[in-house]
Amino acid sequence: MSVLVVGSVAYDTVETTAGVRDEALGGSATYFSISSSFFTRVSIVAVVGEDFRSNDMDAFNRHGIDLSGLERRPGQTFRWAGRYMTADVNDRVTLDTQLNVFADFSPTLSPENRQQPFLFLANIDPDLQLDVLNQMTTRPRLVALDTMNFWIEGKNRELHGVVRGVDVLFMDEGEARSFAGEFNLVSAGKRILSLGPTSLIVKRGEHGVLLFKGESIFAVPSFPLERVVDPTGAGDSFAGGFMGYLAATGDLSDAGFRRAAVLGSVMGSFDVESFSTHRLNSLNISDIYARFRAFTDLTNFDPLGEGESLT
Amino acid sequence: MSVLVVGSVAYDTVETTAGVRDEALGGSATYFSISSSFFTRVSIVAVVGEDFRSNDMDAFNRHGIDLSGLERRPGQTFRWAGRYMTADVNDRVTLDTQLNVFADFSPTLSPENRQQPFLFLANIDPDLQLDVLNQMTTRPRLVALDTMNFWIEGKNRELHGVVRGVDVLFMDEGEARSFAGEFNLVSAGKRILSLGPTSLIVKRGEHGVLLFKGESIFAVPSFPLERVVDPTGAGDSFAGGFMGYLAATGDLSDAGFRRAAVLGSVMGSFDVESFSTHRLNSLNISDIYARFRAFTDLTNFDPLGEGESLT
Numbered sequence: 001m002s003v004l005v006v007g008s009v010a011y012d013t014v015e016t017t018a019g020v021r022d023e024a025l026g027g028s029a030t031y032f033s034i035s036s037s038f039f040t041r042v043s044i045v046a047v048v049g050e051d052f053r054s055n056d057m058d059a060f061n062r063h064g065i066d067l068s069g070l071e072r073r074p075g076q077t078f079r080w081a082g083r084y085m086t087a088d089v090n091d092r093v094t095l096d097t098q099l100n101v102f103a104d105f106s107p108t109l110s111p112e113n114r115q116q117p118f119l120f121l122a123n124i125d126p127d128l129q130l131d132v133l134n135q136m137t138t139r140p141r142l143v144a145l146d147t148m149n150f151w152i153e154g155k156n157r158e159l160h161g162v163v164r165g166v167d168v169l170f171m172d173e174g175e176a177r178s179f180a181g182e183f184n185l186v187s188a189g190k191r192i193l194s195l196g197p198t199s200l201i202v203k204r205g206e207h208g209v210l211l212f213k214g215e216s217i218f219a220v221p222s223f224p225l226e227r228v229v230d231p232t233g234a235g236d237s238f239a240g241g242f243m244g245y246l247a248a249t250g251d252l253s254d255a256g257f258r259r260a261a262v263l264g265s266v267m268g269s270f271d272v273e274s275f276s277t278h279r280l281n282s283l284n285i286s287d288i289y290a291r292f293r294a295f296t297d298l299t300n301f302d303p304l305g306e307g308e309s310l311t
Numbered sequence: 312m313s314v315l316v317v318g319s320v321a322y323d324t325v326e327t328t329a330g331v332r333d334e335a336l337g338g339s340a341t342y343f344s345i346s347s348s349f350f351t352r353v354s355i356v357a358v359v360g361e362d363f364r365s366n367d368m369d370a371f372n373r374h375g376i377d378l379s380g381l382e383r384r385p386g387q388t389f390r391w392a393g394r395y396m397t398a399d400v401n402d403r404v405t406l407d408t409q410l411n412v413f414a415d416f417s418p419t420l421s422p423e424n425r426q427q428p429f430l431f432l433a434n435i436d437p438d439l440q441l442d443v444l445n446q447m448t449t450r451p452r453l454v455a456l457d458t459m460n461f462w463i464e465g466k467n468r469e470l471h472g473v474v475r476g477v478d479v480l481f482m483d484e485g486e487a488r489s490f491a492g493e494f495n496l497v498s499a500g501k502r503i504l505s506l507g508p509t510s511l512i513v514k515r516g517e518h519g520v521l522l523f524k525g526e527s528i529f530a531v532p533s534f535p536l537e538r539v540v541d542p543t544g545a546g547d548s549f550a551g552g553f554m555g556y557l558a559a560t561g562d563l564s565d566a567g568f569r570r571a572a573v574l575g576s577v578m579g580s581f582d583v584e585s586f587s588t589h590r591l592n593s594l595n596i597s598d599i600y601a602r603f604r605a606f607t608d609l610t611n612f613d614p615l616g617e618g619e620s621l622t
């Protein structure tokens with residue numbers, strides 16, 4: 001099955017401990033779509049300006065991403081500038097945001113996109129997220145939503161409204177605590193699952209993710225890397241791997257979600273190895289399989305057999 | 312096989328988000344010995360003052376801990392006072408330290424203790440740790456050492472000296488970075504393994520532990536708890552479960568170390584559920600087995616089969 005992502009395509013100026021890049025391809029829909037393209041067919045709904053470079057368009061095309069929903073409008077592409085103080089994605093300072101054509105982004109879905117079976121609402125205004133959800137003529141098999149503190153604080157009621165209608169919610173640790181009004185992460189997770197979603201992914205940056213699904217909690221560590229170049233896009237690359245796997249297999253069981261969370265972690269770990277989308281672009285499927293196996297090595301231990309003694 | 316721990320027995324005054332406790336039983340040797348007593352025979356070498364309470368002595372005796380190496384000396388027992396700003400063990404402020412009888416602690420091992428096959432050098436002056444190691448008439452099968460920033464900064468050369476002679480090193484994340492002079496944790500781990508130890512446990516508080524052993528890295532998440540009462544002793548309870556398992560089974564393989572790290576995490580997770588040693592004292596072996604199984608549920612996912620496709 002295929003996936004639709006509604007989000008941003010941007011030019012990012014990023015400063016990390018590894019260096020600086022000016023106006024490199026970024027945005028939530030970019031990272032998500034390239035990441036999920038390794039597993040399934042992806043369609044983008046987003047907007048770019050007249051300045052959007054043809055070689056960046058080529059990058060999407062090389063991954064076979066459906067760009068029929070990518071609008072080109074008069075004006076400049078969305079720009080973001082930020083600095084990472086450490087290699088941790090959460091340790092970020094935003095230096096500049098220029099919404100440009102993204103300021104008037106009002107996605108209208110094509111008849112085909114209104115019937116997509118998997119939908120990812122990337123981090124945009126909750127009013128737009130709800131509007132997209134309402135445009136779906138068939139309720140997708142799975143809807144996932146990402147958000148951030150800006151909306152939790154500024155559009156809390158609207159965010160609650162759309163969260164009620166989604167299946168999977170992505171938040172970082174601080175956002176989950178803030179949205180739930182609970183410092184303890186287990187309590188926060190339970191509270192959030194009472195608000196509508198059946199699953200919650202808590203993103204903990206260099207400490208991995210927690211997946212809450214019904215009564216079950218699944219922990220995935222982040223992959224130990226000797227060199228983290230740029231954490232930008234790690235969360236959206238994770239979401240791309242996660243949703244891409246679920247859409248490809250249609251396996252929405254607990255076991256399917258666990259594998260999806262590992263594959264998401266695989267894709268996030270590749271993303272941070274380079275600036276922009278360079279590492280994702282250079283991947284082949286055998287790299288992905290090898291790292292999935294490396295996650296098994298990283299976390300595997302012998303379970304306790306029935307009647308077995310530990311002493 | 313049995314374990315010897317050389318460390319502190321203390322009275323701790325602790326303030327956490329859950330409340331306050333005055334002069335409760337604590338100290339590295341206390342948490343370590345009670346934790347490991349569930350798996351194997353433990354002997355303590357430590358010192359207490361004349362004020363040491365008989366009911367605290369009873370607590371050790373109830374766990375069958377060998378106290379022949381516990382000196383009682385004129386003066387007061389070691390006292391520590393601290394405050395935790397959050398539920399994370401690393402988020403701690405020391406308010407007061409009174410070394411008391413611990414100031415002149417100069418452990419002399421009995422002939423029996425000099426032949427112990429498993430030795431844990433808890434966080435004390437590296438000169439004392441080396442002195443203890445030199446007293447061993449038979450090289451133990453496994454020597455583990457815990458330390459802290461105070462010694463990394465103040466007695467760096469001496470610490471390097473003793474670290475060269477141990478098998479397993481315990482450090483928290485910041486300490487590992489500082490000791491290795493490397494911010495990246497994978498690089499720090501490799502560097503530390505080049506200094507003598509064959510294994511390194513990096514303690515990450517509420518984010519679990521990383522075990523470096525040879526070329527392998529194993530990640531254990533912390534157990535998701537709805538209520539963390541007092542993080543004091545989590546690291547030593549971890550070490551107690553870890554060493555206790557290895558001593559009980561004698562399994563020093565990679566698989567054995569992985570299970571030991573999980574069992575350490577089990578014991579650390581119980582410890583933080585109460586002030587002082589209350590939760591550890593009330594445990595029975597079936598609680599421990601149940602939580603070990605819960606760690607399997609927390610981390611388990613289906614590995615990729617040979618030739619299996621992810622899409």
